[in-house]
Amino acid sequence: MALKIVKGSIDRMFDKNLQDLVRGIRNHKEDEAKYISTCIDEIKQELKQDNIAVKSNAVCKLTYLQMLGYDVSWAAFNIVEVMSSSKFTYKRIGYLAASQCFHESTDVIMLTTNQIRKDLSSPNQYDTGVALTGLSCFVTPDLARDLANDIMTLMSHTKPYIRKKAVLIMYKVFLKYPESLRPAFPRMKEKLEDPDPGVQSAAVNVICELARRNPKNYLSLAPLFFKLMTSSTNNWVLIKIIKLFGALTPLEPLVGTAGSCLSSVSVLISLSSGMPNHSASIQALCIVSRPLSVLSLFVVKYLGLLAMSKILKTHPKSVQSHKDLILQCLDDKDESIRLRALDLLYGMVSKKNLMEIVKKLMLHVDKAEGTTYRDELLTKIIDICSQSNYQYITNFEWYISILVELTRLEGTRHGHLIASQMLDVAIRVKAIRAFAVAQMATLLDNAHLLTGNTQHSGICEVLYAAAWICGEFSEHLEDPMATLEAMLRPKVATLPGHIQAVYVQNAAKLFSTVLCGQEGAPADSKVAQETSQLLIDRLPVFVQSDNLEVQERASCILQLVKYIQKLQQKDVEVAEEVTALFAGELNPVAPKAQKKVPVPEGLDLDAWINEPPSGSESEDEGRKTKGKAVFAREESRHTKPRYTEVDEKELAMRREVRKAEQANNPFYIKASPSSQKVYQEAVGVEHIPVVQIDLSVPLKVPGMPMSDQYVKLEEERREKNKADRKKKDKKKRREKGRQRRGDSGPESEEDITPAHMVDIVTEEMPETALYTIPCLFPSQKSSKHKKKKQKKEKDKKKKHHHHHHSDGAREESVQNGTVEDEEPLPVSKQSPFSLSTQSNPCPLDVCDIQGNLHDGSQVVVSVIFENKCDSFIKSMEFNVMDSLNSKLQRPEGAGPHDSLTVPFHLPPGISSEARFIFSVQSIVMPQKLKGTLTFIVKTEDSSTHEKLDFKLHFTCTSYLITTPCYSVLCPDLNFRLNCFDAYAKLLESGDLKGSSLKLEGINQPFHHLLARICFHHHFSVVERIDSCASMYSRSIQGHHVCLLVKTADQTVSIDAKCDEPGLLRNVLDEIKLTFSQC
């Protein structure tokens, strides 16, 4: 038995495998049929053997032949045999063959039932998988009946890999054996909600296919599928579900009225997801818009919007024309549709339609129920307006009123968002400041309405912005006194700390403005004193605040005001000095402004100014900055640039600290607002009576909300413009004739001019950026650095150079020896292996072979493959015809003639190195090995299989290892010094046979000569005296080779001794050859 198996596997090595068969067929193009018939005979022989490996190989070949159209039905039984092998390798091939060759009338299928059942319950999931895959191709009604139960069990397997296969194959089983459907269906339904997405999509697939055959029975699943459709992100699944709905629609009027719409939408989604730049999507848009307007069907709407949002990314203009349709969707009952519509709106605003869209959205805000949707609306409005630096806003007064109107929202969480918008606009749009200040003053005046019932709602955030704007731009205030009074009301003390702090600080700013106004009229010095008194009266409330910052600011300002009052009592004019406290205009600085500061010449930002700090410094710094954060509002917004080297980690830390700083700094223009708190009520500013009414209900403004006025105004203005332009156009047209016909469209985007020009400062360079930084370093340091680098590079090159020609050991030997010259040695390139390519127009060039020796009987050959053609080269296989003496080492399990795969592909112009190991028995003789390299050249639309023949030349030298003599002769370190003695002893011992060589006409320096021998023939110098040197080397099998080289008058004589005369003779021949070549 054992013998048979061994015999089998040895035989196997000489069999053709599939690759050989394919290659053979390709090589016998003329007599293919004849060749194949001999192959089939061989296969028949192979099938008769007991060895399963041989059989599976034969079956594999048969599968290929079957594809070529040859009848292989006679081997059906053998296929079953291979299928039932216990080894996965063979089982896999068996099942593949079965799935390709079996059909319903194949009679041996009956025999497979038990085998398949066994495989299905195999503990190895891949056995089961292979059986399921195979079964799906050749399942017959009988098999389906017998195995239905087993497969059903697998549907609840622990591995998703098995589950999904089992689910899919159930469809085939249902088709062949419909009775199985009823018991299996509940489990199939369960799988729709399987945690694994693969299993889920498999179940969707199966049910969709089933539903197509008999839709009636699957109506009850519609809600489940709808849920899947809204939650799934898998387009493949989505398409299947849409298809299912398409099948259901004819039956149920509620589900749909037009299946065709569904399918067109499904086409669209696949279009837009699969090929985002497809031009057809524009046309497809028409298809979506039609059902959207005609149908109120939620599925269609949802999908239509989904498709539109995908198209929007590529063709925004074409979606914009459907604005009304999308706005209608905002009225939909279904929240998911409304949210989708909102998403769409964001992308489709333009200068022209912004006001209209926002107006519509504001109406929805009023109507909206449920805070989440309302909050979503609010953020969307702000997003829409503020996108790309307020690109679409033409009238900022309108925007401020919108923001003020938004503060009316009950229970919103986004107060902070509104506040940051107010600050942002007021700071960046100078022209709007007067208006903004007026609005904010009203807001402050009616603060009690905002605070409303819940003290700690998000309201305060708006007041924070309002107070700051009123303070900073107080020169625009009509009645600063009233605002000052409003800011110092006792109720303010109930606001959160950080807002109180802003109140106090800005009250001081206002105070300075008020003083300015009052002192202008000298008669009213008393009024000015009263103002001071007001502050002195009101501020103590804040001094008692439990918030540290409020306390500190209040007490500071209180003392300041007291001092001012004293001066006022002495009739000293103080207004100017007080104003100086808050002097300086605030300019917006873009977040990236620092980058625009040019680096002065000669300044090296990466160099240290001082010695690098110790490790603890960075931590220290962080703490310091955090400590400062309490007073962050007072901090300068221009942080000094630090010219220090920092690592990533530290940078990240600093960034965090800086972000925290910026978040608290109203001077800083933020990139994105962070989320914030809740709002109670808000006011429509202009129409609020100034008289204080204590209302707890939201204040409704009579008549039109004020932002609407702008819309109206804008419309009127546009009408007027249109009329004007028409007039002008007419004139021009008359003047220029037909030339200008095309571009007079009054609706085009460019025609909309902003209502008032506002300068939006975006990426402008701050004024401070103009200063120059003094040159701290002369360029000395950097140049030094450069030099070093250059040197390093040189070193590297040198190393590389050495490495290229010799390995480390050899290099060492050169140094150990007496070669003292530093000059590069005149080494001519001669590889120990020769290579002959046989006139092949081949783009591959095996340009260099380096021999490398290791212990025992192994030789490592490094081959450099270089692709010199323009095509991609892949699947390179390296093969050498083994001789009795030398063999290419192949991986375990490979046959003696198998080729080795080169482990890389070669793109054009690339070279790469691969190493091959040969085992050698006798090293006495040089030898040549023939080999072939096969590879695939891949051009753009074809690929060719190429072959390259070459010869490997193993010289005897290549079997020598450079060995410093002492390491062999005197392994004991103590004897190292005596190595020359050892060398002498070795020579004297008489074990070595001698031989000699004379070289004439050598006129190179002696050390070059020695170096040459060392380099090419792997010797090392033991001792050199004048023009005489002794050298040593050792073969991989331990032969000692000793040389005595003498030179005189262009004649070099080499006396050599070695314990293997054959080897010595060959080495000497090779040395002779080396010198004859130079």
Next chain:
Amino acid sequence: MQFMLLFSRQGKLRLQKWYVPLSDKEKKKITRELVQTVLARKPKMCSFLEWRDLKVVYKRYASLYFCCAIENQDNELITLEIIHRYVELLDKYFGSVCELDIIFNFEKAYFILDEFLLGGEAQDTSKKNVLKAIEQADLLQECCMTDTVSQSFSMV
């Protein structure tokens, strides 16, 4: 999906997978007819064609035609997507796949197809999952191989 065929520009069949049981004779007839029809079409022509009572979706990649037959109600675009996904899988597995890869490793090409499609339906839309399954099965196969070899030698 009813079946999938891969054939070269010269009309040589490179791979065939039938998801409906047909006799060899029928298969041959269908293949011959379809290959002729598809090869006769110009490059600018549509990738879908109605053929008998089926729809044929094909796409050419380099010198290879990938051709699928689907039922009338099936979606052509998703079929095209399936073809493309299969090509991507082959490409990942072989590393810049070409016709010769499929010829010489035709069983591997089948294994990949079987992991991707089962009974004509896509069983996993995740490329990663499919490749993982193939890799693991390959690993198992190699283990088997070395087992057998070492076994037979240990018996000596």
